[in-house]
Amino acid sequence: MKAALIEAGKGVVVKEVERPAIGRGEVLIRMVACGLCGTDVERIRGGYGVGRSAIGHEAAGIVEEVGEDVKWLRRGERVVPHHHTNCGDCYYCLNGSPTMCPEYRRHHFDPGGFAEFFRVPEFIVKRGAIYKITERLSLEESSFAEPLACCLRALRRSGLREGWRVAVFGIGPMGALFLELLNSLGNEVVAVDIRPSRLRLADSIGVRAVDASKADVAEELRSLTGGRGADLSIVATGSSSAILSAIRSTRNGGTVCLFGLPPKGTKVDQDFSDLLIREVSVISSNAASEDEMVEALRLLEERRVNLTKLITHRFPLERFEEALRTFESGEGMKVLITP
Numbered sequence: 001m002k003a004a005l006i007e008a009g010k011g012v013v014v015k016e017v018e019r020p021a022i023g024r025g026e027v028l029i030r031m032v033a034c035g036l037c038g039t040d041v042e043r044i045r046g047g048y049g050v051g052r053s054a055i056g057h058e059a060a061g062i063v064e065e066v067g068e069d070v071k072w073l074r075r076g077e078r079v080v081p082h083h084h085t086n087c088g089d090c091y092y093c094l095n096g097s098p099t100m101c102p103e104y105r106r107h108h109f110d111p112g113g114f115a116e117f118f119r120v121p122e123f124i125v126k127r128g129a130i131y132k133i134t135e136r137l138s139l140e141e142s143s144f145a146e147p148l149a150c151c152l153r154a155l156r157r158s159g160l161r162e163g164w165r166v167a168v169f170g171i172g173p174m175g176a177l178f179l180e181l182l183n184s185l186g187n188e189v190v191a192v193d194i195r196p197s198r199l200r201l202a203d204s205i206g207v208r209a210v211d212a213s214k215a216d217v218a219e220e221l222r223s224l225t226g227g228r229g230a231d232l233s234i235v236a237t238g239s240s241s242a243i244l245s246a247i248r249s250t251r252n253g254g255t256v257c258l259f260g261l262p263p264k265g266t267k268v269d270q271d272f273s274d275l276l277i278r279e280v281s282v283i284s285s286n287a288a289s290e291d292e293m294v295e296a297l298r299l300l301e302e303r304r305v306n307l308t309k310l311i312t313h314r315f316p317l318e319r320f321e322e323a324l325r326t327f328e329s330g331e332g333m334k335v336l337i338t339p
């Protein structure tokens, strides 16, 4: 079978490999669609350090084979597997940090979601972190479950309230998901970016867009919120200037949620007394748990969010390199890999 894999010193290589053999309790999935995500690109480009080489986690597909202990799944069923899951009973799991569970990142797809077939390890299967998809939903749409779940968790951690005005900094694929999600929740949203194509996208979603290359964003947000600033600012980019701008644009007592991963070693020049005096909370949100996966799939199934319009490119596995270049150029929005 074909798979896109990271090879030391070469970046990503598409090659023929053995189809993974599955053991008891494991499941083999035939990939139908797998979204390309910023963290995949970080891994490929080496920004994340060594030892984290599996790529492709926003996958949806069809069950090809089940291990003998797996009674609840059948060959031919359409599914979305979650690439990581927590154990449910360690200190972190019991204290509200499931994505910090030591088991969470230990288990993942083999060889990864960018492969014709991939194996889901027993730990994930046992935890029930493979979701059956009804005919109402296409597998392409279902591949948005994981990124949407990450957005849901960020909003939950931020304590989002009805009526809050939210600023989203960085309208890449994740920023666009936030816009759609917040729109569907009925929160007023302002999108902040510097690329004209992304500002136009925000416009087409029906969201007010602020061009950070031209306007004083904090000033602009205050003028839109009766002089206060955003109740919540989500930073869906790793840009340090966006982080600083988000802090300045957030109202007294408001929250800044760091969501986009900055390059390793990023430092920002921020006066911390300002955070305390203005009681601005800076929090972060990393990945998603099964609660949010279930919620994300419900929103997709009930057509509360429509994300297929965000798909701008589809590339078959053998054109992975081109998919990567398209993603990095920023010209597209959601880039999907297909078999």
Ligand SMILES: [Zn+2]
Pocket: 037, 038, 039, 057, 058, 147
């Ligand atoms: Zn992702």
Ligand SMILES: [Zn+2]
Pocket: 086, 087, 088, 089, 090, 091, 092, 093, 101, 102, 103
């Ligand atoms: Zn745990």
